[in-house]
Amino acid sequence: MSKDPQPYGDVSKMMIILSKATIDNVYACFILANGARMEGIEAEIFFTFFGLEAVNKKKLNHLKVATVGNPAMHIPTMLGGLPGMESIATNMMKKEMEKLDIPPVDEFLEILSASGVKLWGCKLAMEMFHLEREDLLDELDGILTVGDFYKRADREGTHMLFI
Amino acid sequence: MEKIIANQSINVNDEGYLTNHSQWNREIGHAIAQEEGIEMTDHHWKVVDYLQEQHKNDVPLTIRRVGKSGVVDIKGFYELFPKGPLKTSSKIAGIPKPASCI
Structure with a gap:
């Protein structure tokens, strides 16, 4: 029996802040x-x-997993720093994900957009990295300040996550 | 547990998913859809047929796979079943709740 939504407690909206570009963090956010x-x-x-x-x-489409400073990779930091290690580790990870029907980053973004996930760029960070709107994905819903983003937490049951 | 759906006694789990797919028929599907606030159209039934076919062949269901099925794209899938498309459509189709995160 599906229960009726409760005014408190139930999650009604997830607002996720993604501040990292290593592929494991990006996938965690997307999933x-x-x-x-x-x-x-x-x-x-x-x-x-x-x-x-x-x-x-x-x-x-060129995001990588971090092989240095990541103890969970179980390879010595010295080896992790060798040229090409990031690509090898990333390709291994991508193969495993494909087996689980997890899409590549570009397709995942299309799925998110089609599913009704709102995608926002941070205005300040764009200025810092000298990025223009046209540098970013067409599906992006807009460019916001932090305040604009907070204002979108407009209902009971909104949760925010920082990744 | 048993539940009366469309005047028939049906075995369901605590979330309302059928536990015995052989008890399913369109009347049951229609009644579950109404409970979920969905008015079934031909397009809804096409999706349900597709899910049942995949289930019969033991193919694990994901949103991505449904989106590539040619039956409905992802945007359309969310329009047909707005409150969690894969979950809702599986419940109407009388198949288990998909255990997928994608």
């Missing part, structure tokens, strides 16, 4: 946003700082 929509929960993503790379047309 959380998509998973929300699949449950009928609203979702929005605010791309800021390095997170902007995930919606940068030239960069989004």
Whole structure:
């Protein structure tokens, strides 16, 4: 029996701030946003700082996993710093994800947009990185300040996540 | 547990998903859809037929796969079943709740 939505407690909207561009962080953000929509929960993503790379047309299909300073990779930091290590690790990860039907970044962004996830660029970070609107994905819903983004937390059950 | 759907006694789990697909028929699907606030159209039924076909062949269901099915694209899928398309459509189709995060 599906229960009626409660005025308090239930998640009604997920607002996710993505500040990193390593592919594991980007996928965590995308899967959380998509998973929300699949449950009928609203979702929005605010791309800021390095997170902007995930919606940068030239960069989004070349995101990498971090092989240095990442103990969970289980390779010595010295080896992780060797040329090509990031690409090897990233390709291995992408293969595993494809097996689970997890789409590549560009297709994932299309899915998110088609699913009704609002995608926002951070105005200040864009100025900092000298990015123009046309550098970013066409599906982007707009450029916001932090204040604009907070204002979109307009209902009970809104939750914010910083990645 | 048992639940009366469309005047028939049907086995469902605590979330309302059918536990025995052989008890499903369109009347049942229609009644579940009404409970979910959905008025079924031909397009809704086409999606339900597709999901049942995939389920019969043991293909795990994901939004991505439905979007590539040619039956409905992802935007259309959300328009047909706004409150969680894969979940809602699976419930109407009388198949288990998909265990997928994508």
